[in-house]
Amino acid sequence: MRVNVTVNGEAVAADDVWEGESLLYVLRERLGLPGAKNACEQGECGSCTVYLDDTPVCACLVAAGQAEGRTVRTVEGLAGPAGLHPIQQAFLSAGAVQCGFCTPGLIVAVHDLLERNPDPSDPDIREALAGNLCRCTGYEHIVAAVKLAAAR
Ligand code: FES
Numbered sequence: 001m002r003v004n005v006t007v008n009g010e011a012v013a014a015d016d017v018w019e020g021e022s023l024l025y026v027l028r029e030r031l032g033l034p035g036a037k038n039a040c041e042q043g044e045c046g047s048c049t050v051y052l053d054d055t056p057v058c059a060c061l062v063a064a065g066q067a068e069g070r071t072v073r074t075v076e077g078l079a080g081p082a083g084l085h086p087i088q089q090a091f092l093s094a095g096a097v098q099c100g101f102c103t104p105g106l107i108v109a110v111h112d113l114l115e116r117n118p119d120p121s122d123p124d125i126r127e128a129l130a131g132n133l134c135r136c137t138g139y140e141h142i143v144a145a146v147k148l149a150a151a152r
């Protein structure tokens with residue numbers, strides 16, 4: 001089947017999509033957007049987080065057909081023409097990126113958090129990011145990055 005979707009502001013179509021194919025597969029393998037990562041493919045790690053109609057979702061759990069006619073924003077869509085988004089820059093400044101596999105999903109989740117709550121407390125941050133697993137950093141630098149991004 002063909003899936004028509006607006007991704008990062010551009011109307012695109014993916015062809016030959018299998019009914020059981022995930023939105024994550026379509027983004028990565030058919031549309032050339034490898035930012036969202038495939039780590040668990042079970043909705044457990046948050047590495048594949050993207051916006052679907054302004055709501056963060058695990059793209060590995062969304063059937064591609066469910067995205068028909070809808071709007072998707074990936075981590076690639078957060079950076080502007082001037083360069084990295086301030087959240088991305090804060091992750092670098094705070095040393096919150098090690099292997100980086102969790103980072104794109106975290107960036108989208110933090111973006112959503114700061115849209116809803118521009119000055120989150122530590123518990124707010126940890127609760128908002130509870131669905132995003134990181135095996136490297138121990139989370140302290142990630143919390144620091146969120147606070148830095150909020151301050152900026
Ligand atoms: S790859 Fe989707 S939640 Fe882990």
Ligand code: FES
Nearest residue numbers: 099102134135136
């Ligand atoms: S930086 Fe490696 S999983 Fe988070």
